[in-house]
Amino acid sequence: MAGVYRWMFAGLVVTAGVALYTASSLAVLQFVYNLRWVFYLATFALVVVLSALAHRLSGFVAGVLFLAYAALTGLIFSFIFVVYELGSVWQAFLLTGGAFLALSIYGTVTKRNLDAWSTFLVMGLIGVVLAGLVQLFWTSPGFSFVVSCACVVVFAGLTAWDTQKLRTWAAMTAMEGREGTAALPVAGALVLYLDFVNLFLALLRLFGRRR
Structure with a gap:
């Protein structure tokens, strides 16, 4: 699990760094805006590749793809600093960090099988994705x-x-005395990274102060 969190943290650092740099340059912002659909499709493609082919990729290739995804996400997220006040963005980030830490600890220590939540969470995820598509037009x-x-x-x-699932995977790998596929920690980091950034975006929309 330590490897998963290291990769996740690295991804968040890359995203934040790229977003801040991009937001500081009007020319770069304009470039990203003009090609925004290219970046959207590229991020989607990288998620599909990493999720579907993690068991085939080397650790190095998976890491490069993950950091590339984090950088592309940073380009897209740069507009957050245009729409919202900087202090508001950091407040939402800290709130997300605290919530994520608490939820990860719960997923790690609880004896309850959280697979019982799976149907609700998957249906909920489909619902918010569809709602997001609706918001593009209305x-x-x-x-x-x-x-x-x-x-x-x-x-x-x-x-x-997801934390509980990754913890179970790590425990089973350790008990069986095998290292597992080198790319799997990166794939796990991608899962938690997506949870974090989507939670951040939701909290920012709820509590963020627009310029």
């Missing part, structure tokens, strides 16, 4: 508020559930 303050609240609940649950 939205309202009330609808956005409901979707953001749902996202907080879904990704909070996913954080605890």
Whole structure:
């Protein structure tokens, strides 16, 4: 699990660094905006590759792809600093960090099998994804508020559930005396990274102060 969290932390650092740098340059922001759909598709493709082929990739290749994904996400997230006040962004980040830590600890220490949440969480995830697509074409303050609240609940649950699944994988690997596929810690980091950033975005939409 230590390797998973190291990669996740590295990904968050890369995302934050790229986002801050991009937001500081109007020319770069304009470039990213003009090619935003290219970056959206590229991030989607990298997630699919890492998720589907983790068992085939070497640790090095998986790490490079993950950091590339984190960098592309940083380009997209740069507009957060344009829309929201900087202090508000950091407050949402710290709130997310505290919530993520608490949920990860719960997922690690609880004796309860969180697989019982799986149906609710998967259906909830599908629901918020569909709601996000609807928001591309139509939205309202009330609808956005409901979707953001749902996202907080879904990704909070996913954080605890995914942590438990990764802990179980790590324990089984250790008991069997094998190292496992080198890319799997990176794949695990991607899962928790996605939980973190989506929880962050939901909290930012709920509590962030716009410029």
